Amino acid sequence: MSQQKNNHEGRHPIVLVVDDNLIGNKRALRTDLLPALIEWRKEKVGIVFNTEASINLADDEALMQLMVLAGFDTVFIGIETPDESSLAECSKKQNLKRDLVEDVKRIQRFGMQVQAGFIVGFDSDTASIFQRQIDFIQTSGIVTAMVGLLQAPPGTQLYERLKKEGRLLADRISGDNVDGTTNIIPSMNLEALHAGYRHILEHIYAPRYYYERVKTFLREYQPSPIRVPLDFQYIMAFFRSIVRLGIIGRERVQYWNLLFWTLLHRPKLITLAVTLAIYGYHFRTVCELHVQA
DSSP, X not given: OEEEEEOTTOSOEEEEEOOSOGGGGHHHIIIIIHHHHHHHHTTOXXXXXXXXXXXXXXXXXXXXHHHHHHTEEXXXXXXXXXXXXXXXXXXXXXXXXXXXXXXXXXXXXXXXEXXXXXXXXXXXXXXXXXXXXXXXXXXXXXXXXXXXXXXXXXXXXXXXXXXXXXXXXXXXXXXXXXXXXXXBOOSSOHHXXXXXXXXXXXXXXXXXXXXXXXXXXXXHOOOOSSOOOOOHXXXXXXXXXXXXXXTSSXXXXXXXXXXXXXXXXXXXXXXXXXXXXXXXXXXXXXXXXXXXX
16 A cells, blocks of 8 residues: 655655565565556656665665666665664564675665664663664664664563563553653663663764765665656755755754765765755754653
8 A cells, every 4th residue: 555745845756655564575576566666657757655675675686676667765674773682582583694784785775765763672782782773873874763762562472571571661652663762661771771762862863973874875875767857846945955954054064065075976966965954954853852851
């Protein structure tokens, strides 16, 4: 099933293909869905697709090529953590025994931006996990990194185990896995967990580190040859970004540095660079609300 939306800076219409793992049935994807989308898009200038997939998408170059031809330019992946003990704890078997950073970069080089989810608060997490998450996010060039605390949804094995251990703070979860709340008593001190979580957010969305990460992504990213035309709303968003980010914003040094760097090194990606700069302002605003809460 799919849902169409317009992104807030007016760059182009986006169709979100809603599937927990689009590549769960590769045969149907290759023979039915992707060829149909490639044909359908011939008359639909500017429409692109976002979806969710598992990290082993990086193993299938032919499939990534088909997805890009079909119009997929962004994929959300549940990476969760670079710690293998924690991955085993949450049964994320497909993420084990892999070079996750290189997997992300391979997908980026095939023409898809990787957005990703991360979790802290596993029983095997130690105090080092916060810096390890930061290092992974920065090195991989994952611009949109959604970091949350571990939560135990009712009906899951995790919920039942923690209930037996007397480690539930509440029967329900907030439903927002990036709001900084948890319904469990972690193995780590709860105050230390909250402090570490805030440290991650304050770091990865601080202008200096966010804009560094955008550059890391742009160095790898190879966009689809299918061109998306600019529209009036995007042009207006660009001029608003100059005022908001480039003149009065506290990130104005990083903003202009990114624009000039992109014009020098990756000029074809200047519209994407501006878009990600605008995203960064939004992310920082949201993160500051969570950190202050």
